[in-house]
Amino acid sequence: RKEVEQDPGPFNVPEGATVAFNCTYSNSASQSFFWYRQDCRKEPKLLMSVYSSGNEDGRFTAQLNRASQYISLLIRDSKLSDSATYLCVVSTPTYKYIFGTGTRLKVLA
Amino acid sequence: EPEVTQTPSHQVTQMGQEVILRCVPISNHLYFYWYRQILGQKVEFLVSFYNNEISEKSEIFDDQFSVERPDGSNFTLKIRSTKLEDSAMYFCASRPGQSNQPQHFGDGTRLSIL
Numbered sequence: 001r002k003e004v005e006q007d008p009g010p011f012n013v014p015e016g017a018t019v020a021f022n023c024t025y026s027n028s029a030s031q032s033f034f035w036y037r038q039d040c041r042k043e044p045k046l047l048m049s050v051y052s053s054g055n056e057d058g059r060f061t062a063q064l065n066r067a068s069q070y071i072s073l074l075i076r077d078s079k080l081s082d083s084a085t086y087l088c089v090v091s092t093p094t095y096k097y098i099f100g101t102g103t104r105l106k107v108l109a
Numbered sequence: 110e111p112e113v114t115q116t117p118s119h120q121v122t123q124m125g126q127e128v129i130l131r132c133v134p135i136s137n138h139l140y141f142y143w144y145r146q147i148l149g150q151k152v153e154f155l156v157s158f159y160n161n162e163i164s165e166k167s168e169i170f171d172d173q174f175s176v177e178r179p180d181g182s183n184f185t186l187k188i189r190s191t192k193l194e195d196s197a198m199y200f201c202a203s204r205p206g207q208s209n210q211p212q213h214f215g216d217g218t219r220l221s222i223l
Contacts, residue, residue: 001207019191031208031209032208032209032211034211041198041212042216043200043215043216043217044152044200044214045214046213048162049209049211087152091209094157094164094165094166095140095157095204095208096142096154097142097144097152097154097202097212098154099144099151099152099153100151101150101151102151108203
C-alpha cells in the first residue's frame with residue numbers, strides 16, 4: 001500500500017460546481033495532515049491544515065478520519081483560479097512530509 | 110509575509126559537476142528541509158536539519174549529497190558529482206519550532222543535468 005494515496009484525476013468540473021478529493025494514508029502514527037496546492041512547475045503552497053474535528057476556510061472544507069486513515073477536501077462554488085494540483089500531505093512522527101501524487105483539478109468556464 | 114527564498118531559480122550543469130543550491134529559510138524557523146520533485150512525479154523528502162545537524166535523511170540522500178548551514182541565514186544543498194537522474198525541481202522548506210506547524214516552501218530551483 002502506498003504511504004499516501006490520491007486519485008490523480010484529472011477532475012474537470014464547470015465553474016460553480018462542488019468537487020471532493022479523497023486521500024488515504026498507511027501510517028497510523030502520522031502526526032499532522034495538510035492539503036497543499038501546487039500550480040504547474042511551482043512550489044507547494046499551504047491550503048489548509050486538517051483536523052479530526054473538521055475545518056473550513058471559506059469555500060474549502062477539510063476532514064480527517066483517523067480511524068479510517070482517510071482525509072478529504074471539499075471545494076464549493078469552484079472558480080477558474082482553483083485549477084491546480086491538490087496535494088495530500090501527511091507528516092510522519094519525525095515531522096518529515098510524505099506527499100501524495102496529487103489530484104489535478106481543472107475548472108472549466 | 111515572510112517567505113523562503115531559493116537561488117538560483119534554474120541551474121544547468123554538466124554531468125559529473127558539483128552544484129550548490131541555496132536557500133534562505135524564514136528567519137525565526139528552526140527546522141529546515143530539502144525535497145525534490147522529478148518532472149511528472151510526486152514531491153519526495155530528501156533531508157531534514159535541526160540544530161546544525163541532519164535529523165533524518167531518505168534513501169535518495171546518498172554520499173553525493175550534503176547539507177550545510179554555513180551562517181545564520183543560508184541553508185545549502187550540495188550535490189558532489191551530478192548524474193542525469195538528479196535533474197528535478199529542488200524545494201527548500203522551513204517551519205517554526207512548534208511541532209504541528211506547517212512547512213513553508215521556497216519557489217524551488219530547477220536543476221537540469223546535461
